Structure formats: structure tokens, C-alpha cells
Amino acid sequence: MTIEQFSVRGRLADTGEGITGDELQLAARNHGMPLEGLRYDVTPPGLHYVLVHYDIPATNAADWLLEVGGCVEQPLSFGLTELRAMARRTVRVTLECAGNGRATLQPRPISQPWLSEAVGTAEWTGVLLADLLRLAGVSEDAVDVVFTGADHGVERGVEQDYQRGLSVPEAIESGAIVAWEMNGEPLPPQHGYPLRLVLPGWYGMASVKWLRSISVIDHEFEGFQNAVAYRFRTSADEPGVAVTRIEPRALLVPPGFPDFMSRHRFVAAGTVPLFGRAWSGWAPIERVEVSTDAGVNWHEATLDAAVGAGSGAGLGAEGNDDFAWRAFAYDWEATPGEHVLTVRAYDTSGREQPIEAEWNRGGFANNTAQRITVLVT
Amino acid sequence: MTIEQFSVRGRLADTGEGITGDELQLAARNHGMPLEGLRYDVTPPGLHYVLVHYDIPATNAADWLLEVGGCVEQPLSFGLTELRAMARRTVRVTLECAGNGRATLQPRPISQPWLSEAVGTAEWTGVLLADLLRLAGVSEDAVDVVFTGADHGVERGVEQDYQRGLSVPEAIESGAIVAWEMNGEPLPPQHGYPLRLVLPGWYGMASVKWLRSISVIDHEFEGFQNAVAYRFRTSADEPGVAVTRIEPRALLVPPGFPDFMSRHRFVAAGTVPLFGRAWSGWAPIERVEVSTDAGVNWHEATLDAAVGAGSGAGLGAEGNDDFAWRAFAYDWEATPGEHVLTVRAYDTSGREQPIEAEWNRGGFANNTAQRITVLVT
Known part of the structure; x- marks a missing residue:
């Protein structure tokens, strides 16, 4: 037996097919915001939607290191203490899962079966991603910035740490922050403790949690979550178009x-x-x-x-x-x-x-x- | 059209019937504890399982009043300030939903479709229920104590505030507390803010959230959640046996x-x-x-x-x-x-x-x- 046998391509539900056991396992772990939660300007802890691709990793703020490297003048690493000593900012951001509304489509793509509640708004405190990149000095040949989290799993046969790429202009101009606080408290485990990216305006898949590395590369990032998973496609075999910002x-x-x-x-x-x-x-x-x-x-x-x-x-x-x-x-x-x-x-x-x-x-x-x-x- | 048309008796899934849209709506609102959460002695906020029968009510600690009345010598009411001035205690309690494991049964009872993760452990801080009852003075003819929450809805045609009853000996000897803190913080909205009952050792349905009234009565409580909902039955028409304590x-x-x-x-x-x-x-x-x-x-x-x-x-x-x-x-x-x-x-x-x-x-x-x-x- 191999990993690939248990980790297959996505499929569409048959006509009239109920929610599957696989979908239910995801729905029981991840959760939306009960819609009465819309009454809060800032979503209280535990009501904000959560989607975790693999497992919530066991992490520790005391020895956490964020590496900034690749095509930079000066590779750097930051502990939480160093980050907290930098200029911080707090931004209020509405995050939504790119798959919100999936389970109401016909035919239904089989994956995390969201209805309409995969959303939440929080105040995230951290440092500007642009400040970290400026400190390291992005090389002239830089193309993309790759963010790697500590969550590890397999998806459609591909074993991976969760990774997403962003173009250098997007990384610098997006107002993205590397955050260690949610609503004034350390990040809860399921929201990326001790450190995560928050990319305002983008669907949640871009806001890499449990962030341990930021790597600048001189070519377009072709990792699974950018090139395979989060694409708009109408048939399985087309390359598709990248999922990016949140639709109204x-x-x-x-x-x-x-x-x-x-x-x-x-x-x-x-x-x-x-x-x-x-x-x-x-x-x-x-x-x-x-x-x-x-x-x-x-x-x-x-x-x-x-x-x-x-x-x-x-x-x-x-x-x-x-x-x-x-x-x-x-x-x-x-x-x-x-x-x-x-x-x-x-x-x-x-x-x-x-x-x-x-x-x-x-x-x-x-x-x-x-x-x-x-x-x- | 009437409420009863939209609020019907529970049913069993047909052979091979997938999870229904109704079940999915519940699974998207309520959530279990991802099992990697077992690594924490005390479950962090937002990972503890949540089951809300109706909506999370809009509540406010500043004007919250808990009424203690019925068959007592002296009806009393308590604001949060008065409760906080009393002798407090903190208890670490594992709570589990009585429906945990439901979705793996054959045939599957259609309701909140838990697999195995409807559990969590928290430290609850409050006053002993026994102290409140002692202050009010339970009458000699008292039989049951009825706990009423602020969440309102309809279930199998019965419009109701969520209510549960407990015998007077159980209420006094169970170590139950009326809690306003979870893990040292005010209760999150979904866990009963600003006040809830916590009944150690019992399935979660007994720990009434958004607690606004404790009423002592001189007969056995026959409310919906005790007499109809939470009963062990093998056929729909038998009276059944009450669901009480958590099985190992x-x-x-x-x-x-x-x-x-x-x-x-x-x-x-x-x-x-x-x-x-x-x-x-x-x-x-x-x-x-x-x-x-x-x-x-x-x-x-x-x-x-x-x-x-x-x-x-x-x-x-x-x-x-x-x-x-x-x-x-x-x-x-x-x-x-x-x-x-x-x-x-x-x-x-x-x-x-x-x-x-x-x-x-x-x-x-x-x-x-x-x-x-x-x-x-």
C-alpha cells in the first residue's frame, strides 16, 4: 500500500448524493461562524471560521524562529521577542474561506462542505511583511515570495508542508502582516500560534498559519496550493486561474x-x-x-x-x-x-x-x- | 402554514443515505475538538466542542440577572457583581456532548452528526449551585430544580427556552457550579456568556448556558429536554430512560x-x-x-x-x-x-x-x- 492509494484527486458528488463521510470528517473539525456572530464588530474567539488543511501543529512561542531567506541580501531569522520589539500595527480584517458556499453548488465538489458561514473578522497585530522584506533586502531577480507553515500532510498524493506563494509586488504592497496576536491575545492554536501571515482582502488560503519561513525565489512558485489546489477550473484537466481576492x-x-x-x-x-x-x-x-x-x-x-x-x-x-x-x-x-x-x-x-x-x-x-x-x- | 410543519420529529437515515442538508447545517455551526487538541490539559478557547440548540443569544453581563425562585424560603436575584463577591471555586471539567458518536451508528439517527470529537476540558470559575440554593432556602416539598437559559427556539413542534431539570439531591451534591469564567476569562458567547451551569460528570445538555433562572419545583420536571429529547429509546414511542452521566x-x-x-x-x-x-x-x-x-x-x-x-x-x-x-x-x-x-x-x-x-x-x-x-x- 502507498500514500497515493489513500490520497486521491477530488471528485464531484453524484446527482442526489448526500454529504459523504469524508466531508463530514472535515465539517466536524473545521467550523464556520454561526451567522448570529455577524452581530459582533470583531468576532469573539472560537466563533471565527477555522479551516486547517492537515493537523494543528504542536508549537511553542519561546523557541519559534521565522526564517527570511532566499533571494535576499541578508538572510535573517526572527524570534517572537525580536518581532515584538519592531514597529507593530493592528489591522481589522475580514477573512473568508475560498470554499465558502461550496456545498450549495450543483454538482457539489467534494471537499470541506461549507454553506455560507466560513467567515470572521479579527484584529490582527504584528509587523508589516514589507518591513521584514526591506530588512532582508529583496534581490533584483526576485519574482515570488514563498510562505511555509508548520502543518504537514498529504493532499492528492503530494506530501507537503502547507505553502503558498505571492508575487513580490503583492507581498510588499498588500499591507500583509506577520501577526502574533488575534484580538489582543496570543494567536489561538487553530489560528496559527505563535505566528501567521494575514493578507487583507484575500481568501484565507493565502494567510499561511504557523509561519516558519519566508523565502524569496527568482521564479514563479509552482507549489501545490498555488498551482494545483486553489484554481478556478471548469474541467479537471485545465490549468485554471488562480483564486486570489475575496468576492463581495x-x-x-x-x-x-x-x-x-x-x-x-x-x-x-x-x-x-x-x-x-x-x-x-x-x-x-x-x-x-x-x-x-x-x-x-x-x-x-x-x-x-x-x-x-x-x-x-x-x-x-x-x-x-x-x-x-x-x-x-x-x-x-x-x-x-x-x-x-x-x-x-x-x-x-x-x-x-x-x-x-x-x-x-x-x-x-x-x-x-x-x-x-x-x-x- | 404553521411552525409544526417545519419542526418535525426526528427520523433515522435510510440505508446508505448520506448526511443530509439539515445535518450539514448543524455540523457547519457546531463543532468538535480536532483530536490533536487532546494534547492540551485544558482545551484552548475555540477548540472546546460547542453545541447550541437554537441561536447564541445577544447577552450583556452588565444587566444580567439570575433569578432563584419557586419553592424557596426567599426568592433571590443575582447580578454578576453580586456573584463575583461570593466564595468562588474553579473546577476542571471534561464536558462531552450526549450525541458524541451519533453519526457512526447504523441506522444513523438524524440530528447533529458527531463522529467522536464532541469533547473538551475547561477550568470553570463560579459559585457552587449548592450555595445559591442554601441562600434561597429550598422548601421541604421541593422535588426538582429547573434551569432556564436565554436561547429560544422550537424543536419537534415545541417552542421553548432551553430548559433542563435536575433533582434536588443531584443539584446540591453534584458539585455543580454557576460559572462566569472559562479558563480564567469571561465565558465566550457560544459557551454561555455571561453565566452558565456546569454539572461535572454529566453530558453537556445538563450544563445550561446563558442561565437566567433557577426555579425549584414541587414535582418532577416534565420539560421537553428531560422528558422528550435526551432519553435512551429503541423505538420512537417508548418513554425511554434519561440520559445522565458521561460513559467512559x-x-x-x-x-x-x-x-x-x-x-x-x-x-x-x-x-x-x-x-x-x-x-x-x-x-x-x-x-x-x-x-x-x-x-x-x-x-x-x-x-x-x-x-x-x-x-x-x-x-x-x-x-x-x-x-x-x-x-x-x-x-x-x-x-x-x-x-x-x-x-x-x-x-x-x-x-x-x-x-x-x-x-x-x-x-x-x-x-x-x-x-x-x-x-x-
């Missing part, structure tokens, strides 16, 4: 109260304050529209609405929140009967959420407008 | 590294230190046995073994850890080929883990011995 999305806190098993919602008739969050990794959110009749009529929501009870404490630290979600609200006059709520975000780059899903084989970036069926009593 | 279970940290999709494990040949945790809500763990040949031969593990890297800081606060898990270890001489690891715990009450699952209709307390298939290379 708006999500409502589902109103009323739920049935335990079906999660169907029930609301009392009258004025129902709808509240949610919208974000895009491409450009600022410009407009959010709400429909309470399954998309027949649309109403513009109020942006930057006041947040409900239990919220965080206002604006992002130092105003570094260009890639954090924005609140929106809309008062719905709910009348008895069944209603379908739906919501869509537009950003200033001209991107908007589709009403019908655009399918791709990896199930990436499915930002189809949310639909919530509500029974008003 | 041992779980290994899966060794080696995983395949992303199948979670199949790969290990290098040689001495492999196996490590895990075992617990029981009935009595102390007496023995843990490990088999590396699918249960043909069994070997006694070393109890209270030293923990691996990244662990917590030793014994439970004040030694209050009678219901916390115990570490175990066993060195496996791994030879190339496929091996099935399995492990079982015994407690001093004579309870032991079964090798074959004992089925019940709700899928409760399935503590069948863990099995991990490993390819040694």
Missing part, C-alpha cells in the same frame, strides 16, 4: 428564532430590524440591497448601521479596517406567511453578487446571494 | 500526518509514542488499553503520562479535577503496512467501552472504542 458578499443575521433540526426561521409579524455585514476584498462596499420577496423587489439597506447588543467597541484600531466588513440594516414590515429574504452586496470596483451560482470545479468563491426562508406568524 | 471513553491523538480529504493517517516505521485522554462521568478511570492490531491483542497504557509539547500547566486548580480527563500513553513499535489502532477505557465503577456500538434511537452515549487506520511507511 453580504450576509444577514437570520431573524427570529430557529427550529433545532431544520434551522427554519420563525418571526413575529411587525417591524423586524434586519441586520448584517458586507465585505469585498476587491474594493469598498458601495451598496447593499435587501429583498423580502425572493428577489422580485430590492431595497437599499442603510450602511454602517448601529450594531445590536453585545457588539465590539467601534472603529478598527488606528482605522486600519479597509478590508473589514461593514454593517448594514433594513427595517422589514413583516406580514404573516412564508417569505424569502435575500441580500446582495456591490463594491466600488463594479463587482456584485450573483443571484444564480457560477459553478467551478473546486467550489471556490461561490458568493451567490444568501437566501433565508422565514415563516412570519 | 478514551481517545488517541491520531499519530503521524493526515491526508486532507480522507483524514487517513501516515506514520513512519519505528517507535511511535501514542498519547491520549480518557474520562468517565461515573467514576475515576482505572485502566486504558491500546490495541495496534484491530483489537486482537490489548496492552495496558501508562496513565497520567507526561503531556507533549504545547500543553497546559499541570494539575487542576485547587485539585478540583475529579471529572477531568486523564492522560495516557503507549509506545508502539510500528512496522510497515496498514494497522488499526483502537483504545478503550475502564472506570472504577466497572463500566468499560464496548467494541461494537449499542444502538439507541437518539444516538446518545455511543462510546464505542475509537478506531484509527494508519499506514506505516
Whole structure:
């Protein structure tokens, strides 16, 4: 027997095929943010979505070393103590898994079966990646920067440490930080303790956790996670297009109260304050529209609405929140009967959420407008 | 349309029926502890299992009031400030969901589809429930104590706040605490902020979160969660037997590294230190046995073994850890080929883990011995 026998290519679910045991194993480990978590400006620990490709590694801040090397003038290594002595910044960032929405696609790509809740917003504290690269001195022949984490596994037959590459301009101009704090506390193990990359505006796969090495290379990075895994493809054999920034999305806190098993919602008739969050990794959110009749009529929501009870404490630290979600609200006059709520975000780059899903084989970036069926009593 | 149409009785999966959309919605919200989390004495925030029946309510510590009333000499109410001024204690407790293991049963009861990871250990700080009851003065005709949380929903057609009852002797003698801290911090929202019950040794459904009322009654509590939901039954119509304390279970940290999709494990040949945790809500763990040949031969593990890297800081606060898990270890001489690891715990009450699952209709307390298939290379 070989590793390859147990680590095969992805496949699509058959028509009507239920969620598989493999998918369930992933869903039981990883988790989304229950959508009532949208009420918090900053997602409390444990509610922020988590996706771990392999295992959460056993790590220790005291002896952690981050190596910065490759095509640089001066290879460097940093312990946590040295990083903490540098100029720090805190940024509020909305991170979303590239596979969010995957399990609602037809046919369903078999992988982590997200519905719509693979998102969260945190305040990350660390040093600018650009500062580290400047200290090391990027060579003129540099092309890509490769980030390596400590999590080790195998994927479609390829044994690997989790690695992602980024072009040198992206690495320097993206505002990426190498972070050791989440919401003012050391990173939780599942979020990359003791050190991780945070790349604002990009899907989460780019924000390498348990970061132990930054290596500048003189060619395009062809590692598995860039060249094989995170690609938009419609057939298995095409090279595909890289998954990069987060497409716009708006999500409502589902109103009323739920049935335990079906999660169907029930609301009392009258004025129902709808509240949610919208974000895009491409450009600022410009407009959010709400429909309470399954998309027949649309109403513009109020942006930057006041947040409900239990919220965080206002604006992002130092105003570094260009890639954090924005609140929106809309008062719905709910009348008895069944209603379908739906919501869509537009950003200033001209991107908007589709009403019908655009399918791709990896199930990436499915930002189809949310639909919530509500029974008003 | 009525609430009842959308909130129906539980059912069993058909033969070969995959995980349903309803189950997936629950699995995407709630989450288990990735089993590498067994390495920590105390489970870090966000790794501890979470099950929320309805929505996480919006709550606020500043104006929270806990009412203690019913069959008492003096009805009382407590804000957080008053509770914090009382004699506090910290207990280390392993909590497990009563439905842990449900999704591996045949036929599968359709509900939250846990595999084996719905567990976690935390240090809870609060006041003894017995102290609160003593202050209020329990009447002589008291029979049960009813705990009401702030989470509201509907389940099998019954609209309800989440409520559980406990007999007066159980309430007073169980060592239950009314807690406002988890691991030295305010409770996270999903774990009951600002106040919850923690009932050591019992499955998690008894530890009511977002606790707002404790009411002493002069008859047996017949609420939904006690009389309908958490019962051992083999057919739908029998009254069944109450689910109470946690059955013994041992779980290994899966060794080696995983395949992303199948979670199949790969290990290098040689001495492999196996490590895990075992617990029981009935009595102390007496023995843990490990088999590396699918249960043909069994070997006694070393109890209270030293923990691996990244662990917590030793014994439970004040030694209050009678219901916390115990570490175990066993060195496996791994030879190339496929091996099935399995492990079982015994407690001093004579309870032991079964090798074959004992089925019940709700899928409760399935503590069948863990099995991990490993390819040694």
C-alpha cells in the first residue's frame, strides 16, 4: 500500500448524493461562524471560521524562529521577542474561506462542505511583511515570495508542508502582516500560534498559519496550493486561474428564532430590524440591497448601521479596517406567511453578487446571494 | 402554514443515505475538538466542542440577572457583581456532548452528526449551585430544580427556552457550579456568556448556558429536554430512560500526518509514542488499553503520562479535577503496512467501552472504542 492509494484527486458528488463521510470528517473539525456572530464588530474567539488543511501543529512561542531567506541580501531569522520589539500595527480584517458556499453548488465538489458561514473578522497585530522584506533586502531577480507553515500532510498524493506563494509586488504592497496576536491575545492554536501571515482582502488560503519561513525565489512558485489546489477550473484537466481576492458578499443575521433540526426561521409579524455585514476584498462596499420577496423587489439597506447588543467597541484600531466588513440594516414590515429574504452586496470596483451560482470545479468563491426562508406568524 | 410543519420529529437515515442538508447545517455551526487538541490539559478557547440548540443569544453581563425562585424560603436575584463577591471555586471539567458518536451508528439517527470529537476540558470559575440554593432556602416539598437559559427556539413542534431539570439531591451534591469564567476569562458567547451551569460528570445538555433562572419545583420536571429529547429509546414511542452521566471513553491523538480529504493517517516505521485522554462521568478511570492490531491483542497504557509539547500547566486548580480527563500513553513499535489502532477505557465503577456500538434511537452515549487506520511507511 502507498500514500497515493489513500490520497486521491477530488471528485464531484453524484446527482442526489448526500454529504459523504469524508466531508463530514472535515465539517466536524473545521467550523464556520454561526451567522448570529455577524452581530459582533470583531468576532469573539472560537466563533471565527477555522479551516486547517492537515493537523494543528504542536508549537511553542519561546523557541519559534521565522526564517527570511532566499533571494535576499541578508538572510535573517526572527524570534517572537525580536518581532515584538519592531514597529507593530493592528489591522481589522475580514477573512473568508475560498470554499465558502461550496456545498450549495450543483454538482457539489467534494471537499470541506461549507454553506455560507466560513467567515470572521479579527484584529490582527504584528509587523508589516514589507518591513521584514526591506530588512532582508529583496534581490533584483526576485519574482515570488514563498510562505511555509508548520502543518504537514498529504493532499492528492503530494506530501507537503502547507505553502503558498505571492508575487513580490503583492507581498510588499498588500499591507500583509506577520501577526502574533488575534484580538489582543496570543494567536489561538487553530489560528496559527505563535505566528501567521494575514493578507487583507484575500481568501484565507493565502494567510499561511504557523509561519516558519519566508523565502524569496527568482521564479514563479509552482507549489501545490498555488498551482494545483486553489484554481478556478471548469474541467479537471485545465490549468485554471488562480483564486486570489475575496468576492463581495453580504450576509444577514437570520431573524427570529430557529427550529433545532431544520434551522427554519420563525418571526413575529411587525417591524423586524434586519441586520448584517458586507465585505469585498476587491474594493469598498458601495451598496447593499435587501429583498423580502425572493428577489422580485430590492431595497437599499442603510450602511454602517448601529450594531445590536453585545457588539465590539467601534472603529478598527488606528482605522486600519479597509478590508473589514461593514454593517448594514433594513427595517422589514413583516406580514404573516412564508417569505424569502435575500441580500446582495456591490463594491466600488463594479463587482456584485450573483443571484444564480457560477459553478467551478473546486467550489471556490461561490458568493451567490444568501437566501433565508422565514415563516412570519 | 404553521411552525409544526417545519419542526418535525426526528427520523433515522435510510440505508446508505448520506448526511443530509439539515445535518450539514448543524455540523457547519457546531463543532468538535480536532483530536490533536487532546494534547492540551485544558482545551484552548475555540477548540472546546460547542453545541447550541437554537441561536447564541445577544447577552450583556452588565444587566444580567439570575433569578432563584419557586419553592424557596426567599426568592433571590443575582447580578454578576453580586456573584463575583461570593466564595468562588474553579473546577476542571471534561464536558462531552450526549450525541458524541451519533453519526457512526447504523441506522444513523438524524440530528447533529458527531463522529467522536464532541469533547473538551475547561477550568470553570463560579459559585457552587449548592450555595445559591442554601441562600434561597429550598422548601421541604421541593422535588426538582429547573434551569432556564436565554436561547429560544422550537424543536419537534415545541417552542421553548432551553430548559433542563435536575433533582434536588443531584443539584446540591453534584458539585455543580454557576460559572462566569472559562479558563480564567469571561465565558465566550457560544459557551454561555455571561453565566452558565456546569454539572461535572454529566453530558453537556445538563450544563445550561446563558442561565437566567433557577426555579425549584414541587414535582418532577416534565420539560421537553428531560422528558422528550435526551432519553435512551429503541423505538420512537417508548418513554425511554434519561440520559445522565458521561460513559467512559478514551481517545488517541491520531499519530503521524493526515491526508486532507480522507483524514487517513501516515506514520513512519519505528517507535511511535501514542498519547491520549480518557474520562468517565461515573467514576475515576482505572485502566486504558491500546490495541495496534484491530483489537486482537490489548496492552495496558501508562496513565497520567507526561503531556507533549504545547500543553497546559499541570494539575487542576485547587485539585478540583475529579471529572477531568486523564492522560495516557503507549509506545508502539510500528512496522510497515496498514494497522488499526483502537483504545478503550475502564472506570472504577466497572463500566468499560464496548467494541461494537449499542444502538439507541437518539444516538446518545455511543462510546464505542475509537478506531484509527494508519499506514506505516
